Ligand SMILES: C[S@@+](CC[C@H](N)C(=O)[O-])C[C@H]1O[C@@H](n2cnc3c(N)ncnc32)[C@H](O)[C@@H]1O
């Protein structure tokens with residue numbers, strides 16, 4: 001049995017670590033990758049292959065204080081319309097370079113708030129995307145939906161365009177907490193959004209909630225989780241609130257002295273985790289829960305769970321293409337990130353070039369370490385056989401690395417010929433264990449608490 005004292009001694013309550021949605025993590029990207037690399041990586045996608053497409057809309061009608069996403073507030077439609085023009089040109093460029101025959105396995109619209117687009121703007125983007133590639137069989141089209149910023153007309157367009165998964169932001173149902181984090185959203189607003197989504201036959205519903213919010217207690221998170229469960233989501237992301245006011249200036253509105261301590265955060269996570277488990281949800285990786293029929297649960301059972309910039313996925317495409325300002329793409333060759341500011345991004349696209357500003361070319365060692373981290377974050381298990389077969393590392397070298405890791409974590413891990421395994425009660429340490437596998441310097445700037 002792992003004790004809190006042990007977790008504390010191992011630094012869990014002080015550490016700041018990445019969430020490892022990529023390896024290396026984005027702060028390690030450099031100017032080494034530019035538009036020409038991006039173009040050639042797109043051209044090398046096999047004609048009969050599939051890609052995932054991520055479309056980024058970095059605008060919101062109002063800016064919630066707690067939000068750490070890079071997004072601009074806008075009260076008028078002008079900047080949004082102009083941005084959509086840029087996206088359309090970027091999609092034209094993509095179409096010009098992507099081999100014919102490539103299919104879309106996943107399409108995800110995120111942000112920001114993609115649902116602040118008008119129905120006409122949404123339709124224009126859907127049409128443009130259909131010119132780039134057709135959906136593959138079993139494709140998934142998911143959209144991040146702010147329940148405060150949606151109506152029937154917009155849902156109709158999304159559904160007609162093929163949306164089959166909706167992802168709603170909830171955060172917490174407690175009104176006092178909502179006031180403190182600058183995001184008011186009554187239970188009825190959320191329930192109505194869910195009803196509208198389901199009435200249209202959108203089969204899958206995701207919801208995001210947060211632990212570690214100011215004034216959150218065991219009783220309050222229990223009530224929030226129960227309210228969420230009453231809406232029957234297929235998938236839940238339970239994220240730890242990242243308080244990074246030096247980066248996300250609007251978080252300065254949130255009183256730090258009312259935030260739970262790291263020890264209390266662990267307790268809040270455990271409380272919510274047990275409630276989801278009792279309700280029959282499968283625990284997926286470090287922070288997701290999924291109903292037994294959901295694709296993530298199936299992928300977990302069959303060893304096909306993967307991790308990418310959107311968190312956990314059952315998508316098996318090797319290529320993820322990000323469209324829009326700051327969007328990140330992943331190829332077998334490496335990562336490429338678009339210019340972060342909408343103005344710079346628009347400027348490059350209008351000149352007829354992709355806006356790739358940074359990235360990273362993967363080395364063999366990056367691939368090996370990246371896969372180990374992905375296995376750990378997805379399955380809490382690093383399987384030696386796969387690494388030996390696909391990454392050319394010797395089994396005894398792996399054993400040496402695992403033994404060294406286990407020693408660093410007080411012998412709490414299980415090491416065998418099959419590989420390394422993290423038992424249930426040591427799982428709060430997972431991101432720290434992943435950090436141990438990370439060969440790059442830790443840049444603390446954007447990272448949040450390890451729990
Ligand atoms: C990019 S937002 C889009 C959601 C949509 N705009 C909405 O508000 O419903 C996606 C999710 O990021 C998460 N998020 C934003 N800021 C966060 C923070 N500071 N710490 C942890 N998660 C955060 C929230 O759970 C949010 O639902």
Ligand code: SF4
Pocket residue numbers: 059060062063064067068069071111112113146169
């Ligand atoms: S939580 Fe959603 S609506 Fe609020 S600022 Fe962040 S992206 Fe915008």
